Amino acid sequence: xxxxxxxxxxxxxxxxxxxxxxxxxxxxxxxxxxxxxxxxxxxxxxxxxxxxxxxxxxxxxxxxxxxxxxxxxxxxxxxxxxxxxxxxxxxxxxxxxxxxxxxxxxxxxxxxxxxxxxxxxxxxxxxxx
Amino acid sequence: xxxxxxxxxxxxxxxxxxxxxxxxxxxxxxxxxxxxxxxxxxxxxxxxxxxxxxxxxxxxxxxxxxxxxxxxxxxxxxxxxxxxxxxxxxxxxxxxxxxxxxxxxxxxxxxxxxxxxxxxxxxxxxxxxxxxxxxxxxxxxxxxxxxxxxxxxxxxxxxxxxxxxxxxxxxxxxxxxxxxxxxxxxxxxxxxxxxxxxxxxxxxxxxxxxxxxxxxxxxxxxxxxxxxxxxxxxxxxxxxxxxxxxxxxxxxxxxxxxxxxxxxxxxxxxxxxxxxxxxxxxxxxxxxxxxxxxxxxxxxxxxxxxxxxxxxxxxxxxxxxxxxxxxxxxxxxxxxxxxxxxxxxxxxxxxxxxxxxxxxxxxxx
Numbered sequence: 001x002x003x004x005x006x007x008x009x010x011x012x013x014x015x016x017x018x019x020x021x022x023x024x025x026x027x028x029x030x031x032x033x034x035x036x037x038x039x040x041x042x043x044x045x046x047x048x049x050x051x052x053x054x055x056x057x058x059x060x061x062x063x064x065x066x067x068x069x070x071x072x073x074x075x076x077x078x079x080x081x082x083x084x085x086x087x088x089x090x091x092x093x094x095x096x097x098x099x100x101x102x103x104x105x106x107x108x109x110x111x112x113x114x115x116x117x118x119x120x121x122x123x124x125x126x127x128x129x
Numbered sequence: 130x131x132x133x134x135x136x137x138x139x140x141x142x143x144x145x146x147x148x149x150x151x152x153x154x155x156x157x158x159x160x161x162x163x164x165x166x167x168x169x170x171x172x173x174x175x176x177x178x179x180x181x182x183x184x185x186x187x188x189x190x191x192x193x194x195x196x197x198x199x200x201x202x203x204x205x206x207x208x209x210x211x212x213x214x215x216x217x218x219x220x221x222x223x224x225x226x227x228x229x230x231x232x233x234x235x236x237x238x239x240x241x242x243x244x245x246x247x248x249x250x251x252x253x254x255x256x257x258x259x260x261x262x263x264x265x266x267x268x269x270x271x272x273x274x275x276x277x278x279x280x281x282x283x284x285x286x287x288x289x290x291x292x293x294x295x296x297x298x299x300x301x302x303x304x305x306x307x308x309x310x311x312x313x314x315x316x317x318x319x320x321x322x323x324x325x326x327x328x329x330x331x332x333x334x335x336x337x338x339x340x341x342x343x344x345x346x347x348x349x350x351x352x353x354x355x356x357x358x359x360x361x362x363x364x365x366x367x368x369x370x371x372x373x374x375x376x377x378x379x380x381x382x383x384x385x386x387x388x389x390x391x392x393x394x395x396x397x398x399x400x401x402x403x404x405x406x407x408x409x410x411x412x413x414x415x416x417x418x419x420x421x422x423x424x425x426x427x428x429x430x431x432x433x434x435x436x437x438x439x440x441x442x443x444x445x446x447x448x449x450x451x452x453x454x455x456x457x458x459x460x461x462x463x464x465x466x467x468x469x470x471x472x473x474x475x476x477x478x479x480x481x482x483x484x485x486x487x488x489x490x491x492x493x494x
Binding site: 037038040041043059061062063064065066085 | 145156157160161162355359421422423425444445447452474
């Protein structure tokens, strides 16, 4: 299970990369993609859409079912990854790279404090296993 | 919860297990998509011991079966298999099953896992005029394996050192193996050539291991219920509880050919005849998505601003690389090429009716 040190996490298995104090990139973790197995569909919000921490902002579907992806922070969608919509298997192949989902303009940087460190996230994954 | 005799074997193969009706069953061992392609190209081994099996024995076993099913068992030879719905008085589908005819006085029925108890009650309820009649539940004592895919014939012949060319499609035969009797039928639920093997429960693990050990290098892998579902959907083999239930009649689906009005009375005949004469209000169609989006069971189907029916099965289809589904909709929209919309998470996405089945295997050279 790959949990990069430079990222922050949610208990719902999203990762967050701070670009600066105002913008983040997010996607789903290696653990999440392993649980989902074959990702065959990704639905992303449109650019400009307001998202809220802890509220669904995207959907991924495996062969069997659809799952909500939760926004790790509140803010506005500034970029989406069109490649992951065209090739959903990028989520399985490269969850922290080519398989990213959204870039978000953060409205409340204090919310970063609610995100999990790699250590904390790892213990959550282990307890679920 | 129940376990099949192969439960521990599945765990050892690190299968992802799920509860399916009353059973813990393997959903996938690897990836559903890989397992799906593997069965289309090579061969897959499935544990389908959760399916219900009954033996029907008696002087009047044949007329009993004929009264219970909508298809016509008169056409069956000994050792032949017939697919049929069982309907209630209103023509609603109680279950769909395979009828194995050993001879006029001895049949075996293979039914859906979720319906086993209901079917047993239904059979017993109608057995009175056909006494003496014995209905034995074999579900726990006999296991069922499915070996499916283009290489399955070769693999089975190697493992059993016997010839299977005499077992034609929808026929079965007994073989002796390891001082026990196994029954092999050339049937399946994947759209590929393949076999289903009845083996005494206490020998199931041994047979499973023998098949896999002998043949892993020849291309046999265990396959779970996840791929079984995508394989059957591409081949347009219906799934009870999704594509049909007691509110659906066979005439509304794509198995309308299984209702034979030319035979003597059977349960539901009058209602079905009535429906045939008055016309059906909905019909099953196969469709593929034009827009991106995966149709799922229960999603509504729209034409303009009107709901015209619902999706009964839907999935990403690994073989065609499209998103496909079956739906029950108003009959006027079921012509090939007709377009409608599927509602997915409150938005409507375009889809079109296509020819079924979505996948048909190439005939053997």
